[in-house]
Amino acid sequence: MLNKLDRALVRELQEGLPLVKRPFLAIAQKLGMSEAEVLARVRKFIERGVIRRFGAAVRHQDLGYVANAMVVWRVPDERVPEVGRIMASFSEVTHCYERVRASGWPYNLYTVIHGRTEEQCREAAARIAEAAGVSDYLLLFSMAELKKNSMKYFVEG
């Protein structure tokens, strides 16, 4: 569980690292902490996986990856761990999740595939299907991005 100071630090960090020479000092001054303490807490967040990545999130459309498909796969439950690992190993796959099946919806593995064209996505899905030995799948291409935001944590309540 995150304590009160941790939550305050999350709240500051999610606004983006300040663009000043000593950004952690700037955050520390806001929170009444020392720069060393902020650095130590950030390192601890990274170690514990609370911070998944300390870097920049980039809009992939600007980098030429304009096509994206969510591919939903129907995989026998006992094969999910193995198939999940195989699918995750493909560089075209940016996300790979197992999800609970819904009624009337038998798909339980979900991968997001990015490509420069829809054809590239289709071709990647076919290679993945072959490698994983899974033939029951659907490609759901993105027609429009209706919203994409970073979550703001601990801002309400």
Next chain:
Amino acid sequence: MLDELDRRLLNLVQTRLPVAPEPYRELAQELGVAEEEVIGRLRRLIEAKVIRRLGAIFDSRKVGYVGTLCAFKVPAERVAEVAAEVNRHPGVTHNYLRDHEYNMWFTILAGSEAGLNETLREIKERTGINECLVLPAANIFKIRVNFDLA
């Protein structure tokens, strides 16, 4: 639009920003340019929205949040109106229109299971959309959001 130094800088900061007192100076040294150049370019890339977030990318589960993927079957003529209602909720972070009869795919995050259910209930009530898949994650095999710019 992006020049070579932008690309080198983006490739570098996508994977790793130094957790050190002077992170921009360290990046500058690695790139062989001045610290002011790095700060100025990062500012420009953020303003141009090429960089969506600089610094900490959180794992929502480890922060203590719960979430799910949802899919709605929305009649074509109602997409804009339903999207406005769905997107109004701050816990909805991603929403994509996809080419399937389940055409609106969005994620919801909330501080508790109860909060998540409440958001979903409210969205369903206010849009009147009943054909809905709720697909919480059981296992995460991969999340990678950096792209090779080389």
